[in-house]
Amino acid sequence: MKSVYWTEWAEGLHLPRQGETALLTARMYQMLPYIMQVTSIVASVKPFLSRYGFAPFVSLGNRLMGDHVIRLKALGAEDIKSKGKNALRGIVSAVSAVGESPAYLYEDEPYSGVLLYDLGLDEFIDEHIKKVYRLLTSHSIAKIICVDPHTTFMLREVFPKYIQEFEIEVHHYLEILSENNEVLRKSCTRAIDQEFAIHDSCYLTRELGVIEQVRRVAESIGITLMEPENTKLDTSCCGGPIEYAFRDLTEKVSRTRIQELSAISRDLVVVCPICLINLSKYEEELGIRVWDVGELLLRALQPGQ
Amino acid sequence: MDMKEHEITEDTLLKEIGKCRACRFCVDACSLYQATEGVESMAPYGRLQILKYLLDGMLEEDDPIVYSVYSCLQCGRCDRMCQAKGQNLEVSQLIRLGKYLLSRGLVKGRKHEKV
Numbered sequence: 001m002k003s004v005y006w007t008e009w010a011e012g013l014h015l016p017r018q019g020e021t022a023l024l025t026a027r028m029y030q031m032l033p034y035i036m037q038v039t040s041i042v043a044s045v046k047p048f049l050s051r052y053g054f055a056p057f058v059s060l061g062n063r064l065m066g067d068h069v070i071r072l073k074a075l076g077a078e079d080i081k082s083k084g085k086n087a088l089r090g091i092v093s094a095v096s097a098v099g100e101s102p103a104y105l106y107e108d109e110p111y112s113g114v115l116l117y118d119l120g121l122d123e124f125i126d127e128h129i130k131k132v133y134r135l136l137t138s139h140s141i142a143k144i145i146c147v148d149p150h151t152t153f154m155l156r157e158v159f160p161k162y163i164q165e166f167e168i169e170v171h172h173y174l175e176i177l178s179e180n181n182e183v184l185r186k187s188c189t190r191a192i193d194q195e196f197a198i199h200d201s202c203y204l205t206r207e208l209g210v211i212e213q214v215r216r217v218a219e220s221i222g223i224t225l226m227e228p229e230n231t232k233l234d235t236s237c238c239g240g241p242i243e244y245a246f247r248d249l250t251e252k253v254s255r256t257r258i259q260e261l262s263a264i265s266r267d268l269v270v271v272c273p274i275c276l277i278n279l280s281k282y283e284e285e286l287g288i289r290v291w292d293v294g295e296l297l298l299r300a301l302q303p304g305q
Numbered sequence: 306m307d308m309k310e311h312e313i314t315e316d317t318l319l320k321e322i323g324k325c326r327a328c329r330f331c332v333d334a335c336s337l338y339q340a341t342e343g344v345e346s347m348a349p350y351g352r353l354q355i356l357k358y359l360l361d362g363m364l365e366e367d368d369p370i371v372y373s374v375y376s377c378l379q380c381g382r383c384d385r386m387c388q389a390k391g392q393n394l395e396v397s398q399l400i401r402l403g404k405y406l407l408s409r410g411l412v413k414g415r416k417h418e419k420v
Contacts, residue, residue: 118379119375119404119408120401120403120404120407120408121405121408122405202379202380202381202382206380206381206384206385233385234382236380236382237336237378237382239336239378241378241379242375242376242377242378245375245376246375246376249337249341249376252340252341253336253337253378256336256339257336
């Protein structure tokens, strides 16, 4: 993948490459169109994998053409690509409005390794974490603002277990915005004045304890959040974390959740790119719109975008 | 339970799983148990039992077992329920550590090497 793809969301923002504070996207939002294609392809070939003799052909096909097919199909995923781009730009806009001036590592930016961790692949996660830490310290980063719950969890809870001397401050952007919600409120060009059903992230609530922050931020930009069944610490999973291999199960879990959310509002808001991609697929079927908080921040702070 | 994966042994994991009181409150909290309309092996308690019997040598790995263990969402609802019921077992962490132990076996060239 050409590095320009990971960084094109930041065009025109002139984010510095160096600084003690860095925004870390971990490429999560940028990967969304590709995640969609990969999970779709895996689901298509899965029935053949269990048939004797087919697996080597599937494997060969993947090696020869898999990458090209995924990239080609992802070209058509403009909607999710646009959501991801707007979410990131909204987050940058908001943290800048409350006084942060984070750097961005552009093509040097690493992935957090959360999938390796979830799969229990310790021999790989150890090496990956150390590589990421060396990268961050080589850029003299002392504070990180993460944009997604999984990366925040990895850097705050997992990295210190592997790196004794890990002292980088790790924040989720909602924590920063919530602490400065009055400044955020005054920076809004236009209050959104709309109701949304909130789908809380499992990792953000249960692993990180970041629950009320999104509610304070929402209130600051004029949003009324409606609480669905199973909310805050009791939030239900969107099903996304296992979609790479268990699409059938993911669909059952996500359908149950989307029914809970859409029962109270046509507009839903999420705080995680995995929830965004997993719940957005019901938009056409149910006539709903799934927003990332970042997109709403962009609307509130730069309505012309 | 603040332990890195490579510090976990089969014995330590068995010992932790052994602390489960089998109250089964985690079962109804699990989104996958609900999604599969009550399949026990898709619930946290069921997964812990599977891991226990695998580690004890009473079960052998096969596709349904891999499906059960690896499909855990790691969403933590079971942990919250266990905490609410006063036990505080890190259920999802135990399942994830179970994946680690299984992966070691898988990577060594057993039937599911490419999973």
